[in-house]
Amino acid sequence: MTPLTPISVADDDLALLTDLYELTMLQAYWHQGMRERSVFSLYFRHLPPNRRFMLACGQQYAAELATRLHFSDSAIERLADTGLFRDGFLQWLSHYRFRGDIWTLPEGTPVFPNEPLMEVEAPVAEAQLLESLIMNQVQLETVLASKAVRLVMAAEGRPVVDFGMRRMHGVDAAVRGVRAYRTAGIAGTSNVLGGLRYDLPLRGTMAHSYVLAHDDEREAFQRFAELYPGTTLLVDTHDTLDGVRKVIALKDAHPDLEIGAIRLDSGDLGDLARRSRQLLDDAGYQQIRIVASSGLDEYQIQTLVRQGAPIDIFGVGTEMGASTDAPVLDLSYKLVEYAGKPRVKHSPGKVNLAGRKQVYRQCDANGEFTGDVIARREEYIKEGTPLLAHTIVNGEVDSAHIATLDQARDQACRSISLLPATMRELTSEDDGRSSDDYPVTLSQALQQLQQDECA
C-alpha cells in the first residue's frame, strides 16, 4: 500500500515545486560560470476569451514568496537521488537565496497584454529558478480575480458571495482564491479557512441535507432559526413557494424568531424571486431578504439585475471557482536582458519586448484613464503614472510597496471605475478582444530598441 501523501506543500518542499528544466538550466549556468545579471519579465500576450482586462493579483505575494525560497536538506537529498545533479551544484543550491530585485504592479491593478505584471532582476540562475512557481501563483490569483470582478460588476452593487470552495482546483486554489476574490470586491465567502486567513466575512446558509434529515421542512427551519437568529433558510428542497409559505407560517407563529433571508437554489430564479418577494411582502415581512444561487454566472446576474428581480444577494460557486469560461492565462516569463544587453526571442507569434520596462497609465482632465504607454525603464515619460513598484530590493521586501488586502481591494475598485465605460461591459468572446477603447502603445524609445533587436 502506498502511504498517504500529505495534502499540502510544506515550506521545506516549496523549492522543489518547479519544472525540472529550471534546475537543469541552473546547474548549467553554475557549471558554465554564468552569473550575469538578468532581467525576466512576466506578462501575457493575449486576453483570454470574454475578458477586456485582467486584474493583476498575486504578484506581490509571489514576490514575497521568492524571498523565502530555499532548499532544505531533505530537498537536496531527493535531488541527489535523481542522479542528475553534481555535488558542487547541490552545495550551491543548499545556499540558494534570492538576493535580487523585483518590480511589481500593485495588487488589484487592471493590466493589458504585453504589460509586465512583474520584472525580476538577479544573476541569471536566481531569477530563472522563480519561473514556474511565480507563474503558477500569479496565474491562480489573476485568473480568479479577473473572473470575480465581472460578477461584482454584473451585480451592480448587490453583494456577491463566494460559495465555490468545492469546485476549486484543490486546497491552495480554494484558500488563495479567497484572497483574489477579496481584491475583486467579493463581499463574503463560505470558505472558513480562506475567510479567516484573508479576513473576508464568513457566510453560510444550510444544505438540502439538513432539511432532508428532518421529517418536516418547517421543523428544520424552526430549529435552525432558533439556533442562528437572522439566518438564511433554504426553501427549495421540496417546492420553493411552498417552502416560502412555511417560512411565513413559522414567522407568523413565532414573531420573535429572527429570519434574515430565504435562499433560492433552483428553477427560474427571477420568477421565483418575484413570487417569493410578493408572498413575503404580503405577509408583512419586507425585512426578509432573498439570496439566489444555482450555477449563476455574470450574464445571468446581469439579466436578473436589469430585469429588476428582487434578489438582494448572489451566491456564486462553480462559474467563479474555476473561472470556467477562461480558466488559464497564457503568462510568459521571458528573459529580456542578460549582461546588460536586451534579449529577444523570435519564435513566430512569440516575440517578446526587449529590456527592462515601466508602464505609464495616462488619464484625462477628469482623472479617467485614457490608455497606457509601455516604456523603457530608464526613460523619462512626462505623462502618466508609473505602475511598477520596486517591491523587493536586494532580496529584501520593501513593505512600503506591498499593498495590504484593503489597499488592493480599493486599488481594484478605484482603477476599474476610472477605465472607459466600455471596458466594464461584459462581452462575449466575439467582440471581447478589441482593445480600441483602451490603447496600449510602446514609447518611441522602446519601439526603437525593439526594431534594433529584431533587425
Added chain:
Amino acid sequence: MTPLTPISVADDDLALLTDLYELTMLQAYWHQGMRERSVFSLYFRHLPPNRRFMLACGQQYAAELATRLHFSDSAIERLADTGLFRDGFLQWLSHYRFRGDIWTLPEGTPVFPNEPLMEVEAPVAEAQLLESLIMNQVQLETVLASKAVRLVMAAEGRPVVDFGMRRMHGVDAAVRGVRAYRTAGIAGTSNVLGGLRYDLPLRGTMAHSYVLAHDDEREAFQRFAELYPGTTLLVDTHDTLDGVRKVIALKDAHPDLEIGAIRLDSGDLGDLARRSRQLLDDAGYQQIRIVASSGLDEYQIQTLVRQGAPIDIFGVGTEMGASTDAPVLDLSYKLVEYAGKPRVKHSPGKVNLAGRKQVYRQCDANGEFTGDVIARREEYIKEGTPLLAHTIVNGEVDSAHIATLDQARDQACRSISLLPATMRELTSEDDGRSSDDYPVTLSQALQQLQQDECA
C-alpha cells in the same frame, strides 16, 4: 503590512477547509441530538462538455483523508472567535474523528452520470462534515485525469508528458494533478515535487531563456548536451529549421555528443516535424527524436498523429493543466438515507437517487463492457461486477481496498480498453452527451424505491 500567509494548508488546519454551513449544520445536529446513521452519495448529474465518461480519481485518497480529519486546538480557538459556536459544541468538535464507513470506486474507474463515486455512512454530523473537502479533492483529480486520458488516447501510444505546472490552479493542483495524470497514463512530468511524490518520471528540456542567455545558439546547445548526455534541445528560439541545422552541425563536429531529441515549440508543428525529420535523417541522425509542444490539445494531437507527423513525444501544458474545455464537474454530495429511511430532494432538475447503492458493470462474452446497472446496495444482481468497495470500515482504512498508483493506472488503461470503441472517440460538445452507446440503467428494485419516494 499584512504578514505573509503560508502557501499551503497544514494538517492542523485542514478541518477548517470547509464551507461555513457544514459547521453550523453540525452544531444544529449536535444541539438537536440528531445522531442517526446517514448515507451520503457523491455523484454527478451530467457529463461536462466533450466528455463521454469521467475517470474517477481521488476518491480513495479523499476517503483516507477523511479518517485523518481533526480539529486542532488552534482550529477550535479560531472557530470560538467567530462567536457562532457554543462551548459544548466546540468541545464535541475537538474530539471529532470519522468513525463511519466509506464505499468507493477504485481509482481509475470510468464513471457515468448518477453513479456514486463514493458513499459515506456515519452519524449525520460525521458524514456531513466531509462534504466540501471531499468534493474539492475528488473533483480536482477526476477533472484532470478525465482530460489527460483524452490526450493519451489521441496520442495512440506515443508518450504524452505533463508540462503544465505553471498553468495549474495553485500548488495543490500542481502536485496532485501529477497523481491524476499518472492514473490517466501520462508518461512523465516536468513537475519535480509532483513527480518525486507520485513516482512519475521527471522530464525536462530547456527554456528559450537558456538559449537567449548565450550569444550563440550552437554554443548553448553544445554546453547543455555536454552536461546532459541524451538531452533534448529546444530549436525554435530564433528559426526552427536553422536550429535543427545547428544541432546537426554540432553533432557532425562532435560525433560523441549524445543528443536525444529536439523540441519544436512554435509554428506549424506537423510541417516542421516533417522537415526536421528529413534534415536529421539526411544527416544520418535517425536516432534523434522529435518532441513537440505549444498549446497542444487532444484534437491537434490526433490530427498530427493521423497525418503521420514524425513526432515521438508530445509535451502538454495549458490545455491539460486546467482542463480548459471542462474545468469543473457538477459533483453532488447528497443525503440519500437518514435513520434507515431513504431520502430524496425534489428540486427541479436536481432529484437524487434514494438509498444506499451499488454499481454493476456488465460485459459480453469477450469481456467488453456493455453497460452499467445502478442497484440498491442490498439487492442481489446476478450479472456484472460490483464496483464500489468497502474502503473505510468503522473509520479504519482497509488497505486491501485501496489501489496503489500502479493498480489505478492499470485499472484505467484496462477499463477504457474494454469500453465500446465509440466511447473512446474524441467528441465535440454537440455530439458528446449521448449515452446511447453505453446504457446506464436502474435496477427494478431501485426504480421501485425511487417511484415510492417521489410519489
